[in-house]
Amino acid sequence: MTKSSGRMGRLAVGGLLALAVGLGISRFVYTPILPFMEIGLGVSKSDAGLIASANYLGYLLGALLGIRQSLPGSTRSLFLLSLIVCAVTTIAMGLTDSFELFLLIRLLSGAASAFVMVFGSALVLSRLAAEGRSRLSALYFAGVGVGISVSSLLIIALENMGIGSQGMWIASGFLSLLFTIPVFLFVPAAPEPSGGEAASLPLQYSQTLKALILSYFLFGFGYIITATFISTLVRQIPEVQWMQSIIWLVVGLGAIPSVALWSGIASRLGNSRTYAIANLILAIGVTGSVMGEHPLILILAAVLLGNTVIGLTALGLVEAREMAPHHGRQILAVMTLAFGIGQTIGPGFAGFLYDYFGNFIVASLLAAAGLVIACLLTWGLDGKKQGNLAPPSD
Template identity: 50%
Template sequence: MMHRAREMPFDVTSGRDIFVPALGGLIALAVGIGIGRFVYTPILPVMAAGLGLSKFSIGLIASANFAGYLVGALLASRTSLPGTRRLWLLIGLGGSAATTAAMGLVQSMWAFVALRFLGGIASALVLVFTSALLLDFMAHRGRAGFSAILFAGVGAGIAVSAVLVSSLRATGQSWQTLWLASGLLSVVGAFAAGQMIPTRTAVPVSETAECAPPPGRPLLGLVLAYGFFGFGYVITATFLVAIVRGNPAIRELEPLVWVIFGLSAAPSVALWNWLATRLTIPGAFALAALVEAVGVLASVGWSTTTGVFAASVCVGGTFMGLTALGLMRGRELARGNARQVLGLMTSAFGVGQILGPSFAGLVFDRTGSFIVPSIVAAIALAVAAALVLIQRRPSS
């Protein structure tokens, strides 16, 4: 077994040595996930209208991103990966910004698929290496609560990019401009994150590798639950704006829906972390999955202003909470190299995400509705909740 290298401490011992890297992690996740993965949703209706894309084509482009996410997660879980965790984080940030901007420079369906695939790889690298680097760093200093700052980045990125896209759309800008502007915002964020996550936090990836123990039943149950969660949330997260745009009764709410989604996500990790201290992490995960299922059903079954906002809050306010709770629970159960477990969980999550958009797009093209896919997604979330509770053990 290889000995685990210790992270080098920061030069300062005040709260700044935690807050600044946490803020850098927030910005990193805003770039790699909030913008890199989710800006597709508010741009999607304009892009589809401009290019005449079918729902299946839209779902295929989204699934390509999630397939790349799976590949990136598998890459990140390799114990023989050369370089430092921070280096791979920076590679992910740069790749996310570049592929986001490049979406505004092409018009071929297969170019979109290729770029979103590469962008998915970059997003996974950002999530896995930001989480592995900073969650360990915070835990070793007894500041695990700062993870709420870290994971708030996804919601912040969604909200900021939604405002940017809505503002540009209001001035009549093309879908190409929306992508280019989002890419420029990502470049600025990537540079800021790189400055705030110091080089001295990094050690060679290979030096942190340990022989991972065989996964126990609770960990296997968690991995499966994480996969069902990936499928359960992604259909609404991909098509929510398109659902609103396609309904004349609520179409005027389209510019607001994704902003509310992002604003709900930003504080959600802190809320679900607080609930986890009272319900345990598995209990909070199960509750969040059921709340999200309600939001998924509301998106297609409650076509009013209240219903749309409820869907945005329930799904936006839980998906990052579930992500954070799952990763924290995985780290608890790892008993070895946390990065390998986080990579395994992210892989399962990626499989669910790949299946969701293509399945929903195919069903929509045949039925003209997202009702059936959303019902299946809600069932998947209920299964995720059950799996975590069945395998529940007291948190260490």
């Protein structure tokens, strides 16, 4: 192994740990902890949806703010600070039982998670591409699945020890702090971008680009209901209540190889067609999560959820960058906005429908229908470049 290879390997591992903290734990550990919050704190389904939506609204606002060039501080300092905020806000969730504080904490946590993604991509992915090591981006994105899996094992262990939701939040936050330590060592500062090529013409929204943006909104709406409530769904079925923590572990394990898998498929079929297929497969998983009570059906739904979401996120950004190659930052902001609106609406919408119908079936079927529409919107798009699955930089 050359010195450069070792350096890039450590960089990818540092990025993996950062995504494990910023997304796998800070953003998604809410899902396996939620059933215990409902039991111990009396959180209703509608309140649970609003708490989740607050986090996704924070992610949306943080992502849009993170794209701005005029933020104070270096990319690395903002990145590391955001990791610490992710850990601290996770701990803070275990120090209160106030619904209003839950909303505020999750809003801040969501913004910090977005900063981790935006600045982590700038520090890790662009450098991997510059060194000709873009294949390591799959290792970087595996961090989301690693964070989900490790935090799921932690929740299972704490449940067996009789520890409630507040202890679960605190332990997850300290796990995040532990994961953050190597990131300081493995992800050094990178040269600040000069701004790249300035586009001489405004971004043109072609019909194909509009279709992709709409599909990304539908993807954000379509995945998030199941991603937020799948542990709660399992808990409601007496025969499979034993799976309530394990099911989120399955999601995490499915997410770890997802970008590498969909990257290989995209290299053969193209980004846009692969993106359409992945939306359809995710729709099957979302439907299966509410239409079947057999353990194997629920496990399959969890695998499909974990295996498609991260790949779809990357594929959508790649396809958008190919359609607007001279407006990379602008189209990233637009795609983030569309995705963020969809995933912000989803949990609250599902929570209120649950209060009305007494189940998540209607909300989940509407989400699945949205994913099918996303598939139809993008099936015929002609992505002429094959692209790398790493989100592009200017």
